[in-house]
Amino acid sequence: MRKTLTYFMILFMLFSCNNKNSYSFYDKKLNENIEDVKAFKFDETEKIVSLLEPYIYVFDSKKKIKIGDSKFGGTPDLPQSLNWPKFNNNPMVFFGQINLEHISFLHKNEYLPKEGILYFFSYFKNPENEYGAEYLFQIPKTEYKVLYYAGSISDLRKTKFPKELIKKYQFKQTAIEYELDFRLPCSNFGWKYQQASFTDNDKSTMTEFIERFDDYCMSEVILGIPAPIQDDLEYDWSYAYLESLDYHNEEIKEQVNILRPQFINLFSFSMYDRFDTIGISECYFGIKKEDLKNKDFDKTIFVMQGT
Numbered sequence: 001m002r003k004t005l006t007y008f009m010i011l012f013m014l015f016s017c018n019n020k021n022s023y024s025f026y027d028k029k030l031n032e033n034i035e036d037v038k039a040f041k042f043d044e045t046e047k048i049v050s051l052l053e054p055y056i057y058v059f060d061s062k063k064k065i066k067i068g069d070s071k072f073g074g075t076p077d078l079p080q081s082l083n084w085p086k087f088n089n090n091p092m093v094f095f096g097q098i099n100l101e102h103i104s105f106l107h108k109n110e111y112l113p114k115e116g117i118l119y120f121f122s123y124f125k126n127p128e129n130e131y132g133a134e135y136l137f138q139i140p141k142t143e144y145k146v147l148y149y150a151g152s153i154s155d156l157r158k159t160k161f162p163k164e165l166i167k168k169y170q171f172k173q174t175a176i177e178y179e180l181d182f183r184l185p186c187s188n189f190g191w192k193y194q195q196a197s198f199t200d201n202d203k204s205t206m207t208e209f210i211e212r213f214d215d216y217c218m219s220e221v222i223l224g225i226p227a228p229i230q231d232d233l234e235y236d237w238s239y240a241y242l243e244s245l246d247y248h249n250e251e252i253k254e255q256v257n258i259l260r261p262q263f264i265n266l267f268s269f270s271m272y273d274r275f276d277t278i279g280i281s282e283c284y285f286g287i288k289k290e291d292l293k294n295k296d297f298d299k300t301i302f303v304m305q306g307t
Contacts, residue, residue: 017255026108026180030054031183040209043199049207051192052182055224056106058269062177065248066129068117068153070103072274074173078149083110084162088240091162092145092167093278095120096176098222106180109223111264113290116150120267120285122302124278132279137304140239146266146285146300153261161246168277178222184210186217187223191260192225218270219282226268226284229305233268234260236303237286262288265295266300281306 008114042048060072067077076084076094085092097119104114122144124133149156161170184206185193198206210217217227226233238259239245244252268284281304291299 001128008033010286018066022102026106027053027143029180030182037209040205041204044202047196047198048179048184048202051184052236053224054107054109054180056103056222057179057181057218057280058176058220058222058267059179059284061177063175063177065173065175068099069160070097070099070176070178072174072176073171074149075159075161077117078119078147078159079151079157081157081204082119082147082149082152084089084159084210085121085147087143090123091165092121092123092143093165093275094171095275095283096121096267098176106178106259107223109264109288111289113148113150113295114146117156118267119145119147121145121147122283124169125165125280126166127277129249130212132264133278135279135281135304137281137306138236138245139302139304144300144302146297148295148297150295164289171275174274179259183217183224185228186210187225189228190225190305191232207266212291219270219284222267226265229282233284233286233303233305234263234286236300237263240301241288259288262290263301264289264292266292279306295306 016066030052033052036050037048038045062263065074066072073089073094073096073252076097078084085227092265101114101115121138124135127133187193202221219227235256238256239247239252241259242252244256246252263286266285266287269284270282271278271281272280283302283304285300285302287297292299
């Protein structure tokens with residue numbers, strides 16, 4: 001009996017220690033960013049601090065990839081219950097998979113599941129030339145898919161590229177690693193920025209703050225505020241959600257402004273050097289917070305931006 005109690009006490013202490021370390025790491029990162037903000041001469045420092053958002057920076061790694069690990073490209077590790085998605089009987093391109101358990105200690109988001117795997121796919125026509133395929137930046141909902149699997153890793157199986165998928169879209173796999181950080185909005189078109197009513201000094205000081213780093217506004221992130229190339233992503237996701245390209249319709253604009261603060265960045269990344277036989281655009285998967293809470297990933301919105 002005493003041995004059993006000792007065993008459970010050790011387990012409890014280990015769990016408590018790991019949990020504490022996870023959250024202290026998050027809080028340490030947040031405090032570092034708060035101190036960075038305070039080092040600048042903002043008029044309303046607390047307002048600026050309130051705009052800091054956590055994001056998980058995604059970067060390529062050379063580590064060995066095990067089944068169920070996060071990765072770009074290759075083929076998905078799927079359970080028997082899930083199949084490689086198709087559009088009009090054509091296999092979609094597999095962008096990658098994210099193991100949510102591996103990033104669970106890097107965020108406190110109440111909606112993003114702490115376990116399971118997300119898989120990201122989209123259909124593209126065959127390449128037209130050396131610059132890639134023809135595609136719309138607002139992708140039709142039937143032409144992309146986000147799958148979610150919450151079962152055991154032991155039930156996953158390696159898959160093969162479908163025979164119908166052209167060779168140029170059979171991309172090599174690259175391991176993914178993560179890093180937690182915080183940042184201020186990179187665009188003055190975003191919802192939070194527009195609601196904040198900054199002084200002129202704080203606007204210019206924020207620009208100065210952001211411009212300290214060449215990579216401050218990275219687009220390859222989970223959660224956080226993705227860096228747009230064109231309009232803010234909240235606009236694009238909202239118009240795509242409404243399946244509208246009518247940017248002058250006042251009624252649509254009203255609906256868009258209601259939707260904008262409801263979206264969250266699920267996963268954004270660049271095609272460059274990974275999927276550039278398709279093109280070199282930026283890819284942004286967004287989802288409404290309520291849909292994320294309900295794990296309704298069929299309602300994910302996929303848009304692209306490019307120069």
